[in-house]
Amino acid sequence: MGSTPPRSRRSRRWRWSALFGVTALAVTAGGALAFPAGAAGTNVDFATHCVPPAVAGLPPIDGTTTANVSVDNVSPKVGDTVTVTYTVVTAAASNPTDLALPADIMTPTGKVTLGGAQTGDVTVAGPKKNPPVPGKAAFPSFSMTGTFTVTKPGRITLSPGDYNIHTSYILELDTPCAVTTPPAPVSQTVTATDGTPANTRAISLSSASGDPGASVTVSGTNFTPGATVTLAGRAGGNQTADTATATADAQGAFSGSLVVKDKTTTGVVAYEGGSWSADKGAGPAAYVVNDNSPVPPGSQKLTTTVKAGTxxxxxxxxxxxxxxxxxxxxxxxxxxxxxxxxxxxxxxxxxxxxxxxxxxxxxxxxxxxxxxxxxxxxxxxxxxxxxxxxxxxxxxxxxxxxxxxxxxxxxxxxxxxxxxxxxxxxxxxxxxxxxxxxxxxxxxx
CATH class of the missing domain: 2.60.40 (Immunoglobulin-like)
Structure with a gap:
């Protein structure tokens, strides 16, 4: 018969293996947790396959995860950013030992699966925060957040996806948990509508000033290809009578000449359509008409300059x-x-x-x-x-x-x-x- 290790060595070896095992499983089970503010989805159950780190010496865990996906906006427009919160309410495993775990050792990450009008995955992550967990006790729930930009109108479904728990207790360990039969059931649905695309139109001028009646070259980018673009002077918030037109090329760029006569002009704008619109225009680009009116006899013309700073x-x-x-x-x-x-x-x-x-x-x-x-x-x-x-x-x-x-x-x-x-x-x-x-x-x- 082989020799029996001393009791102290047997005890020490058991404690370390138990620590590793609990660390691997510390965040694979959950209790009750209030959902974040926003539109909460439906709790859904799905089969989950979790793989503890090899150092834990534990077999894979097949169980059921209960999760919920909430959003901050259930009626977004195309172009809007939606914040998604993936909450694991009850995970696939629980703490099998009497060993208590300290606070703030677990950092979850995961993904939410989009379906319907828009497909793909939303990457989510949670803070490194958890309360102390007694031995044999249920582990607290955890939440992860992320965002996605709406690209298409229609009904977009959100399902909880795979998640991973990184623990920082004695060792840095990961416990990945995958949806056994993806995708998991739908927990949340948002309905996206057509939105107004972001206005990226821009203009520049060949000169920032000129004499009355002088022409200034107006160049523009990111306008609608082929669109007729109106060039106009502005006096504060009002349009002057100085106007011209240009045509955007296939890339949405144009270059046109505007004769500026109005001495009250403070800027130049360019826009598509019959009148100025901030959604389909660009500017104002600063422009000043020089006052070169003749000086009456016995008078002196005084001028000054206000220099732009930083x-x-x-x-x-x-x-x-x-x-x-x-x-x-x-x-x-x-x-x-x-x-x-x-x-x-x-x-x-x-x-x-x-x-x-x-x-x-x-x-x-x-x-x-x-x-x-x-x-x-x-x-x-x-x-x-x-x-x-x-x-x-x-x-x-x-x-x-x-x-x-x-x-x-x-x-x-x-x-x-x-x-x-x-x-x-x-x-x-x-x-x-x-x-x-x-x-x-x-x-x-």
Whole structure:
């Protein structure tokens, strides 16, 4: 008979294999979870084949998954972006051991299958977040989100698809779970209607000014091929009597000449159809008619020039110290973004957008996911500014980024603005003690 390993060695070997096995299965079962805001779909059941990592030493798991697909808009238009949330309510397996699992070790990813008027897969992903799970207890449900752009009108069906759970506990492990007989039953349906295509028409001028009666060459792109395009002067928000026509070529481009006589002209537009429409036009491109009227005897003509400036950003400082949290409790680590000043001195028709994104917070042998940082933006406009600043929506920032503030396009834009934001980092309860830092990058366009 072979020798029997010492008890301590047998016990230690069992604990490690149990850890690996539970890590592999930790997120393959679920309990009750409230569905996210939006239009919830129907719970559906489908057969699932899950394959634990080889290190777990466990056979494949064939079981039943209960899932739900919700959307933020059940009646989108072509061109709209729809946010999809795939929630695994009850997965195909459960924790088979007495070993408790810590919080925030699982990161789910998956796909939602589109059918009907539009086909394909929507990639979805969830945050690295879960409560502690006692041994032999049911695992919590988890949700994953993603987006798709509507490309065709009609009924589009959404079915839950394959999902994978990545766990970060002792080892980095994956547990893929596939739909046994795809596609799974339909959980959600949206009905898309024809939408107005995005207007990408654009024009440029050969000169930004000229004497009364001088002609300016107007060049355009992305107009409807073969369309008759009207070229017209603008005086503020009104059209002048100076007009001409051009014809777009097979690529939607044109070049035409417009004689500008009206001294009140501030810009030039180009449009398809019988009258100006922002949906089928481009401009205004800034244009000034020189005042060359003769000077009466005994008078002096005075002229000045207003020079266009730039779009710029400055900030009060380049570091923010968030409040400390306690090990074992975690919670919100809060602070405030250093005030950002935006100066738009371009003097044209374009607005601006200020966006931000953040990296993961790195610390002593660990990190806090970027998706745990959220902000509440605020924006103030200096009195007298032609534009009005609008703050972005409060919510998660993360590595993908979000809008902090913006101003719209207009006949004449510009001004000075101050932008702020409250910051909150959701720190997991048992994050190792130490200092963690991430980089928040702001981009002004």
């Amino acid at each position: 779009l710029s950003l400055s900030q009060a400082a380049d570091s923010v110290a968030l409040s400390a949290v306690d090990f074992g409790k975690g919670g919100a680590s809060t602070g405030a973004l250093r005030t950002v000043t935006v100066k738009d001195f371009r003097g044209g028709p374009a607005g601006w957008s200020l966006t931000g994104k953040v990296t993961d917070f790195s610390g002593p042998g660990a990190k806090i996911d970027a998706g745990r940082l959220s902000w509440t933006p605020a924006c103030a406009t200096r009195p007298g500014s032609p534009s009005t600043c609008k703050a972005g929506s409060a919510g998660t920032l993360g590595a993908t980024g979000a809008t902090l503030a913006q101003t719209p396009d207009g006949t004449l834009t510009g001004g000075e603005f101050t932008v702020d934001a409250g910051l909150s980092l959701d720190v997991p309860a048992f994050t190792p003690p130490g200092a963690y830092s991430g980089v928040l990058t702001l981009t002004l366009t």
